[in-house]
Amino acid sequence: MSKYGFYPKLIVILSVVLIVFGLAGFYIGTKKAALSDNSYSKNGKASLQALKARNSLLRQRLKSLTPQENYIVVDTGMNRLYLKNGARTIREAVVSSGSGNILKDPAGKRQWVFDTPRGEYRVQTKYVAPAWTKPDWAFIEEGEAVPKDPRKRIEEGVLGAYALGFGDGYFIHGTLYTRLLGRNVTHGCIRVGDNDLKFIFNAAGIGTKIYIF
């Protein structure tokens, strides 16, 4: 009969195996990382001066991509909108963006995810005193039947004084619910307070770029 039991022995053996494999993995991984930089030298026929010049050219090209005209940046996580020109921020506004909620149509197979879309967009349309043409989901969310008459979809005064459309029914517009600015509560549009909206509406023309992340 052994002095020690089965389980302590097993733990010791497993620990030794784990340490050996761990050390082997650590050695291989670290060695590979150390060798990694050599892979670039094989193709390096250009002189150091030429490489430096190329580096500076590429950096310059990247820097030159920043537009020297007004553009809009929307941070949907922080619920902030920035009107910018080059690297300069002209206006910062607290906004509301998409809630990320899901709505399923009880009658059919349709489903909506209320996210604010991300990526690069352009201001496509500009409206003063816009009226909202309610989409199907607005009726379904309220538990109402979707009207067949398009006139019954029109709702005045809910989008504020101005609206800037950036495609697929998404707008930067005003709001009645100013206390909710800074929160993710919309169906995908970007709601802005009255004063900020007026400033942005005047500063952004058709074609102004919008970057949303």
Added chain:
Amino acid sequence: MMRQWLAILFLAALTVPAWADLSKENYLRDNRILEEEIRLAGKPQVYFVFDLREKTAYIKARGISLRELRIKDFSRRGGPMAAAAYSLKEKKTFFKPGRETIKPRESKDNDNYKIEALELSDMPSRFTLVFDGGLRISIRPETEGVISGISNLFHSALRLLTRPLAMLWHAVRGKPYCAVDIVLNKNDARTIFWSFSEGSAAVVYHP
């Protein structure tokens, strides 16, 4: 004394070509990553730049820096990191934030309006971004208080144990594996999780 100076001079002369080569490799790698970034900037999608040398992460589109996030600390293990754009395959975390499903009529009937939405504060601050090409970037928040400290210690210990095994496993299978651990401010870590979606591209400038 003169002999000593000559010896130092001789050793310095020997090491100069090595420095020049290292610098050349760095420029070659840097240029390739810059070319990749310019290629990404040609597309309308948001992409990410982890500049480990400058300890800054950028959320970018069309070459424009949309947001800058300060990297508090980082470490790197494993094989070589390609001078290429990586595409995000998966975001791994213990607790994935879930979306609320709206119940029709509820908003109309409910007098006590409560915001039920997916917000930045619901995002995890400790997660792993799994990219194609064997790159894994683990994000964790900086230590703030005892619980966070214990949690970070636990995760570091776990990594110390599992990472070598993962490196060995990938090496045996002949598959690339490179792991980068990044420490960010809690809110910035959440911003990365919020903004990064599957298919998003990233480039990594590393020392």
